[in-house]
Amino acid sequence: MAYHASNSPADDTRERLLHAAGHEFARVGFAAASVRSICEAADANVSAVKYHYGSKESLYLAVWAAAAEQMVSAEPMPRLEQFEDPKDALRAFVAWFMRLVLTESKIHPWAGRLLAHETVSPTPGALDMFVKHCAGPVTQEISRIVKAIVRRPMKAKTHDDLVFAVVALCVNPKHSCEILTKLGHPPPDSRAGINRMARVMAEFAISGLTGFTGEEGD
Template identity: 35%
Template structure:
């Protein structure tokens, strides 16, 4: 970090603004105003707005993983590992602070992709996807083939994403649901239980010839 903290302030301001407005709508002038920095400072520290954005994505991802580790390690039971992944996913999307920017930035990339998406997939999304597939395979055991592992993993991720993308609708339809820490822990427990049951039924249907 520079002596006066300008670089860090630019990263924080860019994360706050871009996660709320999107990359294209956010302007360098607005980011610099929030950071209390000269407009030329973006060029000096990052080269351009796109490079600033890429560093914001990387910083947000790294901080989100530090705050909410997705894997306690291979020496833990498969179900415990899967819950840790689900919990990390949920808290990284619903949490507060810089780590929570990643979920919002990633969601924006899905709907308004930029040139940063390929690098985001390579450095962050694909490794998380591979880890989830590994966990599902451990839970499912040898009876679960590669295609089933793929779809079950995608279904776990889709459940986690749904409660973030539809959060405001869910709140209005089911106001008793909470998105504070306790509510998110409850949600992680539910998604785990639902997913474990689904994988178990998938195995039984496969053995019985009920799945193509």
């Protein structure tokens, strides 16, 4: 029962916990993160997790909910209908997507790495939440854009492959961040750098889609 307009000290602790947890879960994943280190970072007692969120897992899901909320509210997803040329739609979409995935701002600092960890070590609730609210809508929109660009009729499986190829181009820099860095090609982190890379990926995808002739062999 927090009737105060300003934050009560309890709300403060709750929020500090959420922030520290987001940081830690994003850094090392759910299993490797420890409640103790989160509480230490949040300057809170260990039992505060139990009190405010119930359990480590509930805290994790709260972090996911916050991250998903931030992702969709930060910048609206471009839609095919907003553009005359579907190629422009793809350009805008790729730029939006890569900003979403790569930007490490105050707005959505964790989503990218949370997802990367979840991809490799799924947690029952979190991945379902992500697929339903984020991955689903994103791939659906890319699917429509790809269809509008390619135009030629195409097997469903091939179409899906191309859709996920576009997704791959956008998420790979984040996904393979460590390897790319070790290979001397770290992903961009400035907005300008991200937009530059997005332009490259978009043009590569556009000419890849318009020139695609890969179904003879089937």
